[in-house]
Amino acid sequence: QQTLAKDASKKRCYDFLNMTSRSFAAVIQELDDELRDAVCLFYLVLRGLDTIEDDMTLDLDRKVELLRSFDQIIYKEGWTFNENGPNEKDRALLVHFDVVIAEFLRLKPEFQAVIANITKLMGNGMADYATGEHRENTSVATIKDFDLYCHYVAGLVGYGLSDLFAASGLESEEIAKDKALSNSMGLFLQKTNIIRDYREDLDDGRQFWPREIWGKYADKFSDFIQPENKLKAQYCLSNMVLNVLDDVPQVLTYLSKLRNQSVFNFCAIPQVMAISTLALVFNNLDIYHRNIKIRKGEAVKLILDSTDMDNVVSIFRHYVFEISRKNEATDPNFMEISMAIGRVSIQV
Numbered sequence: 109q110q111t112l113a114k115d116a117s118k119k120r121c122y123d124f125l126n127m128t129s130r131s132f133a134a135v136i137q138e139l140d141d142e143l144r145d146a147v148c149l150f151y152l153v154l155r156g157l158d159t160i161e162d163d164m165t166l167d168l169d170r171k172v173e174l175l176r177s178f179d180q181i182i183y184k185e186g187w188t189f190n191e192n193g194p195n196e197k198d199r200a201l202l203v204h205f206d207v208v209i210a211e212f213l214r215l216k217p218e219f220q221a222v223i224a225n226i227t228k229l230m231g232n233g234m235a236d237y238a239t240g241e242h243r244e245n246t247s248v249a250t251i252k253d254f255d256l257y258c259h260y261v262a263g264l265v266g267y268g269l270s271d272l273f274a275a276s277g278l279e280s281e282e283i284a285k286d287k288a289l290s291n292s293m294g295l296f297l298q299k300t301n302i303i304r305d306y307r308e309d310l311d312d313g314r315q316f317w318p319r320e321i322w323g324k325y326a327d328k329f330s331d332f333i334q335p336e337n338k339l340k341a342q343y344c345l346s347n348m349v350l351n352v353l354d355d356v357p358q359v360l361t362y363l364s365k366l367r368n369q370s371v372f373n374f375c376a377i378p379q380v381m382a383i384s385t386l387a388l389v390f391n392n393l394d395i396y397h398r399n400i401k402i403r404k405g406e407a408v409k410l411i412l413d414s415t416d417m418d419n420v421v422s423i424f425r426h427y428v429f430e431i432s433r434k435n436e437a438t439d440p441n442f443m444e445i446s447m448a449i450g451r452v453s454i455q456v
């Protein structure tokens with residue numbers, strides 16, 4: 109009877125995983141036995157944290173209290189959360205979070221420690237950011253703030269995954285040692301999404317592009333949607349893409365260190381999607397009007413091709429070349445972009 113109940117709660121965790129993330133859930137479920145449950149639970153704990161950070165209906169004190177104590181909450185059997193706002197999909201996860209906690213507590217203590225440690229760092233980072241007195245509303249001021257915010261919400265996920273890979277024995281301890289490489293794995297994905305999501309975030313009243321960059325091209329963050337500002341909008345966009353290109357060399361170095369096939373696929377697929385998205389958004393002013401995504405057919409091809417380092421390198425080379433082709437000599441960022449592409453090209 110006990111076993112039946114345990115299998116039921118594990119299955120429910122995978123149902124939550126498939127409900128919260130479309131294509132990525134499938135990639136998690138392809139991971140080898142030693143890692144699959146730990147990464148699934150890590151993903152769900154992060155999703156729970158993200159849902160609280162994103163919930164605009166919570167008052168700040170309550171949100172900060174939950175963020176800073178989430179690393180203890182995940183040890184509280186039976187804990188659930190009903191104060192959430194209307195967002196159905198994510199609300200369900202927190203309403204049934206006791207199921208996630210029950211499964212979390214069945215993980216190897218070493219996996220629990222990794223997940224709890226990252227949850228603590230991320231929850232406090234999110235709380236610091238949400239209450240940050242040095243920013244009006246929640247906009248990001250300097251490039252340093254931008255890197256710190258992305259470190260909190262994405263770089264730390266890279267840290268935690270590298271620790272889980274090492275703890276599982278499927279990858280060497282070395283993968284978890286070089287924090288800069290793990291951090292870049294998160295920054296590259298997060299920064300590319302932040303560029304792609306310009307319009308969605310603007311409409312939600314959020315802005316993550318650093319003022320140190322966009323402030324060179326406009327007085328207000330929303331100016332870029334005006335047709336008369338299209339040239340400034342294009343240069344601001346290329347400046348943002350330039351900032352993201354810095355992380356490409358470290359992403360490729362990280363991927364080249366992986367030895368387990370299921371871990372490689374799990375890590376390579378999102379990065380390959382991101383470089384494809386980066387080439388798509390570069391000099392593409394549609395991002396100021398709607399959320400653009402790579403075509404389904406291209407995404408499928410990328411997923412099928414991302415199984416070994418040589419293929420991944422040639423995919424990166426293809427998209428970096430596409431960015432180079434779209435790079436315009438009249439763009440004030442033209443030279444810097446050419447040099448960033450040069451730095452990557454000697455590697456791919």
Ligand SMILES: COc1cccc([C@H]2O[C@H](CC(=O)N[C@@H](CC(=O)O)C(=O)O)C(=O)N(CC(C)(C)C)c3ccc(Cl)cc32)c1OC
Binds near residue numbers: 130
């Ligand atoms: C070594 O580091 C990684 C290795 C593999 C995958 C990821 C990273 O990839 C997905 C990929 C994913 O979730 N893709 C979405 C598509 C999309 O968000 O546009 C999806 O396919 O649903 C992603 O985006 N994030 C979210 C963050 C970037 C904030 C970390 C993410 C959230 C939780 C986990 Cl456990 C993992 C990841 C890594 O994290 C850095």
